[in-house]
Amino acid sequence: MAESLMPLIVALLRWTDARARIDPLSGEVETDPRGAGPSEADRCALEHALRIAEAAGGRCAAVTLAPEPAEEMLRDALACGADAVLRVDVPSWDSRVPDSGATTARALAHAIRTELGEPSLVLTGDHSADRGTGSTPAFLAAELGCAQALGLVELSYADGELLALRRLDRGRRERLAVPLPAVCSVEPAGVRLRRAALPSTLAARRAEIPVVAGAVAAEPVTAHAARPFRPRAKELPPPPEADPRLRLLRLTGAHEHREPPRVVVTDDPAEAADELLEYLRGKGYL
Incomplete structure (x- = not known):
């Protein structure tokens, strides 16, 4: 894979608290930044991005759309070997508001193109640990106008071709030759994120994290009627007795x-x- 064909490989990391607590009375979700970080699927995506960048001679960048505490996650990506990182800063919004992933993908695509350039490959986890819809990679592929291959269990680069293996129903597998540019989402299987060396970890702690402003608007929802759920009554024939x-x-x-x-x-x-x-x-x- 020539550098002109694949100069930039981007790994998108979702900053989320995997041990969030829910108040049983109010239903409010309480998170702690000290326990937040990328999911195993996102770590797997970063490892794939690092391997493909090394094999292709390209650059690997880690990008996240998250508040300031997520910069520690990006420093870990730098320590593991990422060439660049970027944090897209957005104002906090109500997590209870529905989000299909379209506005998130729009903000990420704009930030990547503006700050890093046109990506040839974008890797993400198959779904986030907090919402779990898995729709953001598909929306991102539409924003970037490139191919998509979602839910992959293997991803490799060989002889100038990007090869993937996708899990299907009933234990079947599907082998894909992914055209570039592309957006791929991977499952947490097959590889584990490499361990960072101590000198790289110390250098990453002093690195400056680039930050750009982003905008994620909540999608409008129209409530036509609000009423408690009541199951349909079972219809029975009337009894013939008068008593x-x-x-x-x-x-x-x-x-x-x-x-x-x-x-x-x-x-x-x-x-x-x-x-x-x-x-x-x-x-x-x-």
């Missing part, structure tokens, strides 16, 4: 004859099959 007591007995089925359950214990498979077939015939299934 209220008999009508209540008919509705509850208290005096109806019911066949007691049977427990059949046998070591003979043929006998067990005959008992099952006889039961199904008696119920009208056969």
Whole structure:
């Protein structure tokens, strides 16, 4: 992969508290910046970005859209070998407001293009630990106008080609040749983020983290009606009796004859099959 084809590989990191606490009375979510950081899927994405950048001779950049405490996460990315980092600063918004990921992807795409240049490959985790929708990579691919390959378990670069393996239903796998530029999301499988060396860690602690302003607007939601959920009532035929007591007995089925359950214990498979077939015939299934 020539440098002109892939000069920039971007790993997007989501800063979130994996041990958030929820108030059982109010439903408020309490987070602690000291326990926040990237998810395992995001760490896996960063490791893939570092490996592909080394194989392609390109640059690896780690980007996050988060408040100031997330800069420690970016310093860890620098210590692991990232060539550049960028934090997109946005004002805090109500986490209870629905967010499809479109506005987040728009802010990230604008910041990456403005500060780092046109990316050839963007890697993310398959879903974030706080919302878990996994829709931001798809919106980001639409913003950048490039291909997308989501939910990958393997990602490698060989002979000028980006190869991927995606998990499918029923244990199947799908091998992909991903055209560039592209946005890929990876599952936390197959690789682990490398351990940073002590000199790199010390140097990253003194590095200056570039910050740009971003804008993430909450998506409007229109509430047409607000009412508690009530399941549909079960419709029953009216009882023919006029006596209220008999009508209540008919509705509850208290005096109806019911066949007691049977427990059949046998070591003979043929006998067990005959008992099952006889039961199904008696119920009208056969």
